Amino acid sequence: MLKVNDLVVRYGVIEAIKGISFEVNDGEIVTLIGANGAGKTTTMHTISGLLRPYSGTVELDGVDISKVAAHKIVEMGVAQCPERRRIFASQSVEDNLLLGAYTRNDKEEIQKDLRNVYKLFPRLEERRKQPGGTLSGGEQQMLAMGRALMSKPKIMLLDEPSMGLSPLLVKEIFSIIKEINDNGTSILLVEQNAKMALSIAKRAYVIETGRIVMSGTGEELLNSEDIRKAYLGG
Amino acid sequence: MTFLTYLISGLALGSVYAIIALGYTMVYGIAKMLNFAHGDIIMAGGYVAFYAFSKFGLPGYLCIILSIIFSTILGVIIERLAYKPLRAASSLSVLITAIGVSYFLQNAAQLMFGSDTKIFPAMLTDGSLKLFNGQLTISYLTIITIVTCIIIMVGLTTFINKTKIGKAMRACAEDKGAAQLMGINLNTTISITFAIGSGLAAIAAVLLCSTYPSLSPTLGSMPGIKAFTAAVFGGIGSIPGALLGGILLGIIENLTKAYISTQLSDAIVFTVLIVVLLIKPTGLLGKKENVKV
Numbered sequence: 001m002l003k004v005n006d007l008v009v010r011y012g013v014i015e016a017i018k019g020i021s022f023e024v025n026d027g028e029i030v031t032l033i034g035a036n037g038a039g040k041t042t043t044m045h046t047i048s049g050l051l052r053p054y055s056g057t058v059e060l061d062g063v064d065i066s067k068v069a070a071h072k073i074v075e076m077g078v079a080q081c082p083e084r085r086r087i088f089a090s091q092s093v094e095d096n097l098l099l100g101a102y103t104r105n106d107k108e109e110i111q112k113d114l115r116n117v118y119k120l121f122p123r124l125e126e127r128r129k130q131p132g133g134t135l136s137g138g139e140q141q142m143l144a145m146g147r148a149l150m151s152k153p154k155i156m157l158l159d160e161p162s163m164g165l166s167p168l169l170v171k172e173i174f175s176i177i178k179e180i181n182d183n184g185t186s187i188l189l190v191e192q193n194a195k196m197a198l199s200i201a202k203r204a205y206v207i208e209t210g211r212i213v214m215s216g217t218g219e220e221l222l223n224s225e226d227i228r229k230a231y232l233g234g
Numbered sequence: 235m236t237f238l239t240y241l242i243s244g245l246a247l248g249s250v251y252a253i254i255a256l257g258y259t260m261v262y263g264i265a266k267m268l269n270f271a272h273g274d275i276i277m278a279g280g281y282v283a284f285y286a287f288s289k290f291g292l293p294g295y296l297c298i299i300l301s302i303i304f305s306t307i308l309g310v311i312i313e314r315l316a317y318k319p320l321r322a323a324s325s326l327s328v329l330i331t332a333i334g335v336s337y338f339l340q341n342a343a344q345l346m347f348g349s350d351t352k353i354f355p356a357m358l359t360d361g362s363l364k365l366f367n368g369q370l371t372i373s374y375l376t377i378i379t380i381v382t383c384i385i386i387m388v389g390l391t392t393f394i395n396k397t398k399i400g401k402a403m404r405a406c407a408e409d410k411g412a413a414q415l416m417g418i419n420l421n422t423t424i425s426i427t428f429a430i431g432s433g434l435a436a437i438a439a440v441l442l443c444s445t446y447p448s449l450s451p452t453l454g455s456m457p458g459i460k461a462f463t464a465a466v467f468g469g470i471g472s473i474p475g476a477l478l479g480g481i482l483l484g485i486i487e488n489l490t491k492a493y494i495s496t497q498l499s500d501a502i503v504f505t506v507l508i509v510v511l512l513i514k515p516t517g518l519l520g521k522k523e524n525v526k527v
Contacts, residue, residue: 050411074417086412088405099405102398103417151417 001026001186002047002078002155007056009039009046016042018210019056024155024188029181031189031197031218033231034207040190041083043207044159047188048080049073060155075103079153083160083190085144089133093124096132096143100150110150117146120176138169145176155186162193174200194231198222206231235369240492241485246376246445248484249383253438254461255468255476256390257431263407263471264427267325270332271312272435273458274339279305279436280354280443280453281347287357294357301436309432310425318421336455343451351450354443379441386434387477394473403427407471460487460503467507469520478518 002024009017017039024030032040045051047058049070058066065073079100088096097117101110118125121142127135132143141161148156158177162170174196181187191197198204201218206227214221221227254276261269279301286297316335320328362373394400405413406423414420442457443449460483468479486506490499510518 045411048415050414069419070414071417071419074415080415082412082415086409086415088408088412090408091401091404095401098398099401099413099416099418102402147416 001028001061002188003059004043004047005057005059007043007046007058008054009042009051010054015054016210017046017053020205020207020210020212021056022205022212022215024186027181027184027186028202029177029187029189029200031191031201031204032207033191033194033197033204033221035192035231037209038207039210040207041159044080044082044157044188044190047073047157048078071103074151074153077152077154078157079148079151079155080157081144081148081159081161083163085140087132087135087140087143087147090131092129093132093135093143094128096147097124097150100147101152103151109152113150113152117149120149120179121146137164138166138173141165141169141173142176145173145180149180149185153185155188156180158187158189160190160192162191162196170196194227195222198227235366236492238370239372240488242372243376244485244488245481246379246484247488248464248481249379250438250442250445250457250480251461251464251484252383252477252480253386253434253441254457255465255480256386256473257435258462258465259468259470259473259476260403260427260431262465264403265313265317265424267317267328268332268462269317269428269431270329270458270462271316271335271339272431273454273456273461274336274343275305275309275312275432275435275454276439276442276457277343277451277454278308278339279439280449281343282436283357283440283443284352284354284449287355297357298437298440301440302433305436305439306429306433309428309435313425313428318424340451340455347451349451351448354447354449356444356447358440358444375441375444379445382437382441383477386437387473390430390473399423399426463504463507466517467510469517472517472519472521475517475519482518 004023005021006019007017008015008019020043032043034040042051046053049068053066057064060076060078065076088099097114101113104110123139124142124146127139132140135143161173161177165173170193177187177189178200189197189201198218198221204216204218204221205212206214206221257272258269261267282304283297283301286292286300287294312335316331317328320331358378359374362371363377364371394404402413402418403423403426405416405418406420410420461480464479464483465476467483468475483503487499487503490502494502
């Protein structure tokens with residue numbers, strides 16, 4: 001589905017990503033874990049086309065998308081739920097969701113998907129007329145995820161969905177991620193909350209200062225001594 | 235009654251400022267740049283209407299439509315050629331480029347049309363409405379100007395809030411990156427914004443030139459700066475702010491001219507701006523922007 005090959009991304013002369021390769025197969029949940037500044041968000045932005053790689057490629061179903069415009073990448077089936085959610089604060093919850101379906105023209109299907117998102121996140125339906133900016137952190141996360149779903153993605157990129165949320169909400173959000181995956185959407189998950197991420201991921205990569213330093217199944221990494229020390233707090 | 239006359243003509247002048255200010259504020263809101271060539275689009279629109287009317291004898295409404303089409307295309311071309319290549323550049327580079335485009339347009343107009351001042355014909359109407367036994371005279375042009383401004387405001391607000399493209403424009407204004415993640419084409423959206431702003435500038439051109447019937451290559455610079463001031467005064471990036479800022483500026487300017495001093499009117503207008511910005515740096519209706527790290 002998604003394949004990243006020898007990706008190098010630079011900000012001026014600073015190399016943020018120093019040649020990473022990984023892949024997400026059909027129907028998988030794959031997670032990239034790593035500390036702040038490891039290059040996780042840079043990777044996500046490069047896949048989505050907001051940043052251009054210095055070298056290397058990003059392939060979607062065998063097609064190189066590393067030079068494709070960001071809005072086209074969404075059309076091709078890659079949706080991102082960005083770090084800090086970045087919802088449109090002045091627009092209503094429903095308009096935020098409909099913006100997620102911006103690339104689509106199938107009105108009836110959009111309405112159907114809107115109902116599905118409301119089924120997945122009943123709280124969004126209660127607040128559908130409210131400006132997005134008035135929602136709580138957890139609700140904003142749900143809105144950002146719902147918004148990403150509205151583009152009918154083949155793969156969804158989730159950047160730090162647990163950020164700033166209470167443990168209870170984190171649990172709820174992760175069970176919904178699982179549900180989205182069960183419905184057939186592949187998922188690339190970036191997290192600092194390694195424990196949660198590894199527990200739902202089929203496979204995982206550990207990224208440190210722009211390099212992948214370890215990879216394996218979620219379970220393997222969860223039981224690894226090094227990971228335990230560095231990311232799971234002993 | 236004279237006060238009322240001054241007030242109404244101030245309202246009309248303010249309406250023109252507001253229509254021009256919309257161009258500044260929308261472009262700033264979405265492209266985060268100050269398009270200092272906006273005033274010169276007014277000038278270009280004025281010349282197109284002038285030649286269409288005087289040389290080709292077309293009816294007034296057709297002159298306006300031609301002027302709108304020409305300015306819209308000119309605005310989009312300027313954005314594509316001059317500003318688009320600088321999308322990732324610092325705002326200072328873009329600002330200097332905009333000033334360069336402004337001089338380019340003024341000099342191109344001088345070369346093509348000569349630097350002499352032309353008399354703009356009354357292409358809309360030259361009648362007036364007499365009220366209270368002739369004590370109050372309002373020209374039809376004044377009424378047309380104010381009504382046009384109202385129609386534009388209502389139309390634009392509806393467009394921005396109700397249509398898919400309008401909502402996409404708001405999304406781009408709020409967060410360009412997130413908007414692109416929705417699949418919104420940023421370049422198209424910016425082009426549409428320039429097209430709308432430039433088309434409105436042409437309408438303002440005809441209204442302005444009809445009120446003050448002289449046409450010269452530097453015609454756009456003063457109303458351009460005033461409208462920019464109005465946009466900042468009302469809160470740049472805000473559409474209701476452009477309306478409020480424009481109207482207030484027009485009224486203050488006219489009343490100052492009438493009761494204080496014609497020479498000092500601009501100085502007083504800008505003093506008011508400075509005072510407002512000292513008290514409320516974001517302008518009357520401007521929102522504080524959250525700077526993200």
